Amino acid sequence: MLLQDAIVHYKNKISDSSSTPALDAKLVLSCVLAMRVEDLYLNNKLVISPDKIDEIEKLILRRQDGEPIAYIIGKKDFWDFTLAIDENVLVPRPETEILVQAVLDMPLPLNINVLEIGTGSGAIAIALAKERKEWNITATDICQNALSTAMLNAENISADKKIKFIRSDLFANISHETKFNIIVSNPPYIDPNDHHLLALKHEPKLALISPLKGLYHLREIINKAKFFLQPGGVLLLEHGYDQKQAMHDFFLDAGYTSIKTLQDYSGLDRVTFAFIKS
Numbered sequence: 684m685l686l687q688d689a690i691v692h693y694k695n696k697i698s699d700s701s702s703t704p705a706l707d708a709k710l711v712l713s714c715v716l717a718m719r720v721e722d723l724y725l726n727n728k729l730v731i732s733p734d735k736i737d738e739i740e741k742l743i744l745r746r747q748d749g750e751p752i753a754y755i756i757g758k759k760d761f762w763d764f765t766l767a768i769d770e771n772v773l774v775p776r777p778e779t780e781i782l783v784q785a786v787l788d789m790p791l792p793l794n795i796n797v798l799e800i801g802t803g804s805g806a807i808a809i810a811l812a813k814e815r816k817e818w819n820i821t822a823t824d825i826c827q828n829a830l831s832t833a834m835l836n837a838e839n840i841s842a843d844k845k846i847k848f849i850r851s852d853l854f855a856n857i858s859h860e861t862k863f864n865i866i867v868s869n870p871p872y873i874d875p876n877d878h879h880l881l882a883l884k885h886e887p888k889l890a891l892i893s894p895l896k897g898l899y900h901l902r903e904i905i906n907k908a909k910f911f912l913q914p915g916g917v918l919l920l921e922h923g924y925d926q927k928q929a930m931h932d933f934f935l936d937a938g939y940t941s942i943k944t945l946q947d948y949s950g951l952d953r954v955t956f957a958f959i960k961s
């Protein structure tokens with residue numbers, strides 16, 4: 684099969700299972716043919732060998748089954764870098780860049796301590812480490828396999844020397860010695876009964892689902908973070924589109940101040956942050 688025909692053929696095969704079939708087909712082809720996506724068209728007339736076709740077919744079948752393209756090709760772009768992705772970590776979403784930008788927009792001194800709870804692939808911590816070389820960043824995850832992926836990503840993106848990785852269930856293994864200027868998290872926040880979970884069957888449940896209608900981890904983090912924040916410190920959380928009111932209530936009950944919610948690219952409430960009184 685010619686490469687130019689393969690692009691069309693595989694795009695059509697996954698058009699029912701993917702919202703971006705042309706891109707996904709090209710990503711699979713570029714992965715198997717070890718070619719950059721931009722170079723596929725330059726090699727239009729390349730004849731794809733039968734063994735490569737076999738490999739491509741297997742990956743296309745996984746996409747037809749609804750597996751996210753990031754797991755199939757093992758990577759995902761986030762911020763201005765590419766992360767290695769595997770079944771232990773959530774695929775980083777574009778909305779999470781709102782959370783990163785919100786942290787970067789905070790008026791802060793040069794040298795600060797930052798804690799990320801539940802780093803997964805390392806997306807948030809690595810983006811912050813890249814943007815703010817002076818920051819002292821700690822990142823946790825409950826899952827050792829996720830931490831291994833995050834560490835690999837930090838090493839690949841040369842952010843490893845700046846990020847300290849700790850295995851921890853929320854704050855359980857965080858020392859009280861250092862207080863943080865910023866705590867940030869994109870914790871699990873999906874209601875166990877949410878029908879969206881069907882579409883997320885390939886992603887780790889541990890990273891997605893939270894009891895109490897998806898609010899348990901958010902509430903725990905809000906209640907515990909205040910003991911790890913410096914006076915004037917800020918907690919920033921990603922949350923579900925319908926969880927803004929609960930977030931404001933939790934923050935108020937826990938004694939935080941200046942609570943603010945930001946919207947994502949679709950105009951949905953997605954990030955709420957609040958300060959500890961100084």
Ligand code: GLN
Nearest residue numbers: 869870871872873890891
């Ligand atoms: N934003 C993700 C989704 O809805 C969920 C991420 C999370 O639970 N932290 O697919």
